[in-house]
Amino acid sequence: MSEFKQTLNSSLGKKLIMALTGLFLCTFLIVHVGGNLLLFKHDDGFSFNVYANFLTHFPPIEVIAYLLYLSILVHALYGLILTVKNRKARPVRYAVAAKSDASWSSKNMGLLGSVLFLFIVIHMGDFWFRYHNDKTMGFKEYRTDLATGETKVSDYTPANAEFSHSVSTENNVEVVRVKDLHARVTTSFSNLIYVIFYVIAMGAVAFHLLHGFQSAFRTLGWVHRKYTPVVYFIGTWLFAVIIPLLFAAMPVYYYYLSTQGAH
Amino acid sequence: MSNGNMNLTLKVWRQKNAQTAGKFVSYKAENISPDMSFLEMLDVVNESLTHKGDEPINFDHDCREGICGMCSLYINGHPHGPKRGITTCQLHMRTFHDGETITIEPWRAEAFPIVKDLAVDRSAFDRIQQAGGYVSVNTGGVPDGNAIPIPKVIADEAFNSATCIGCGACVAACKNASAMLFVSAKITQLGLLPQGQPERYRRVQSMVAQMDEEGFGSCTNTGACEAECPKEIKLTNIARMNNDYFSAKLFREEEVHEQNH
Numbered sequence: 001m002s003e004f005k006q007t008l009n010s011s012l013g014k015k016l017i018m019a020l021t022g023l024f025l026c027t028f029l030i031v032h033v034g035g036n037l038l039l040f041k042h043d044d045g046f047s048f049n050v051y052a053n054f055l056t057h058f059p060p061i062e063v064i065a066y067l068l069y070l071s072i073l074v075h076a077l078y079g080l081i082l083t084v085k086n087r088k089a090r091p092v093r094y095a096v097a098a099k100s101d102a103s104w105s106s107k108n109m110g111l112l113g114s115v116l117f118l119f120i121v122i123h124m125g126d127f128w129f130r131y132h133n134d135k136t137m138g139f140k141e142y143r144t145d146l147a148t149g150e151t152k153v154s155d156y157t158p159a160n161a162e163f164s165h166s167v168s169t170e171n172n173v174e175v176v177r178v179k180d181l182h183a184r185v186t187t188s189f190s191n192l193i194y195v196i197f198y199v200i201a202m203g204a205v206a207f208h209l210l211h212g213f214q215s216a217f218r219t220l221g222w223v224h225r226k227y228t229p230v231v232y233f234i235g236t237w238l239f240a241v242i243i244p245l246l247f248a249a250m251p252v253y254y255y256y257l258s259t260q261g262a263h
Numbered sequence: 264m265s266n267g268n269m270n271l272t273l274k275v276w277r278q279k280n281a282q283t284a285g286k287f288v289s290y291k292a293e294n295i296s297p298d299m300s301f302l303e304m305l306d307v308v309n310e311s312l313t314h315k316g317d318e319p320i321n322f323d324h325d326c327r328e329g330i331c332g333m334c335s336l337y338i339n340g341h342p343h344g345p346k347r348g349i350t351t352c353q354l355h356m357r358t359f360h361d362g363e364t365i366t367i368e369p370w371r372a373e374a375f376p377i378v379k380d381l382a383v384d385r386s387a388f389d390r391i392q393q394a395g396g397y398v399s400v401n402t403g404g405v406p407d408g409n410a411i412p413i414p415k416v417i418a419d420e421a422f423n424s425a426t427c428i429g430c431g432a433c434v435a436a437c438k439n440a441s442a443m444l445f446v447s448a449k450i451t452q453l454g455l456l457p458q459g460q461p462e463r464y465r466r467v468q469s470m471v472a473q474m475d476e477e478g479f480g481s482c483t484n485t486g487a488c489e490a491e492c493p494k495e496i497k498l499t500n501i502a503r504m505n506n507d508y509f510s511a512k513l514f515r516e517e518e519v520h521e522q523n524h
Binding site: 013222 | 287368475480491501502509512
């Protein structure tokens with residue numbers, strides 16, 4: 001065990017932890033953006049609310065979620081430890097710092113990571129914490145006529161405070177009652193300051209992953225003439241362009257809807 | 264100037280020793296031929312300082328052929344100056360313009376303490392090398408060139424890594440003062456060839472442990488080292504070192520343990 005600890009405490013071991021937690025967080029982003037695409041469905045939040053309910057009530061996902069929170073903390077903590085150690089290795093700076101070939105994002109991972117950490121804290125406070133702890137969060141009742149497939153939505157007030165969700169069928173009508181996280185999304189994204197902050201944070205995600213994704217593979221030692229270009233391609237197009245754009249589109253779209261007086 | 268020679272202003276870091284504080288001092292470098300190397304230009308300046316009874320500027324140099332890796336000068340924000348793939352002794356004054364101000368600093372790293380002025384103590388590299396950067400098998404007489412068949416690509420890769428002269432430009436250029444390009448070049452050079460195999464996994468552990476002990480920073484795959492290396496050592500060496508290190512630590516415990524006893 002001490003040998004294992006010694007490995008992780010070495011400069012290469014610390015980087016290994018950064019790479020593994022970073023890649024785990026990357027896989028989470030794919031799942032998260034996929035689920036959030038349901039926000040673009042015009043169904044009064046039916047699909048999104050059912051998805052949010054599923055995430056919080058399906059035990060395997062809950063286990064993975066706690067692994068995820070741990071990964072975020074470990075990734076941030078080791079990032080901080082490595083940054084402090086790296087600064088110590090160069091206590092006196094140069095008088096002339098010429099422009100180098102190194103990319104901006106590769107030199108500012110700490111800054112980008114700090115913006116992301118602040119965003120994650122605010123984001124989780126706004127959605128995750130409220131979803132779990134806010135007793136004033138409302139419920140929606142979705143009644144779907146199984147014959148026609150038509151869904152009607154109404155507010156629902158639970159009979160007791162312990163109620164979390166229910167699914168039942170009455171006279172060929174499926175009744176789904178779930179917490180209305182969609183209302184929270186609508187409210188949050190009608191605030192222009194929040195929307196701007198969200199979009200800036202997604203810019204930080206883009207630049208963080210533009211360097212971070214391929215860098216993790218290098219740290220693991222997985223560099224190959226054939227596969228490294230594929231890693232670069234995925235890191236650039238999927239993680240630094242498509243995913244941040246999709247995430248940023250959500251608040252912008254909901255802000256646009258709020259200015260139109262509809263949702 | 265009519266004869267084509269240059270007049271320059273040098274801003275040079277002067278520091279008596281590691282214990283005292285240093286500062287920049289400006290000097291005039293006059294009537295400098297564009298065909299001089301950077302070190303020859305400093306020789307001219309030092310000669311005039313000596314004539315005036317001033318202390319000459321202390322800087323490291325040896326072979327002046329781009330081989331020894333001694334000329335560790337950080338010039339205008341670049342190790343070994345602004346041109347790619349060369350050492351300071353190979354840098355010519357025609358790279359600069361007449362009337363230009365040139366700032367000359369020593370390598371800046373906790374693990375490379377300043378000896379005097381522009382000279383730094385790079386014995387940390389020697390200690391890393393001594394920790395395992397060698398092959399200890401009895402090689403006997405020189406074998407025939409083709410006695411051990413080695414694929415051309417592997418031989419080339421090992422040779423490219425072996426061109427590292429240990430000048431420390433990678434440490435100087437890296438924002439984290441990381442020595443990983445140097446260490447990984449030495450590990451690759453030995454680890455790719457058959458003679459280096461018996462100690463491959465023990466070597467990587469010893470050299471990385473010594474590197475950590477010396478107080479170098481960690482690699483963040485920024486690539487400044489590769490861009491500034493006078494011998495154009497590739498960043499892929501670092502990935503190979505990581506691979507060998509994790510392989511040694513996580514999967515070859517017994518093998519390495521047996522070698523150590």
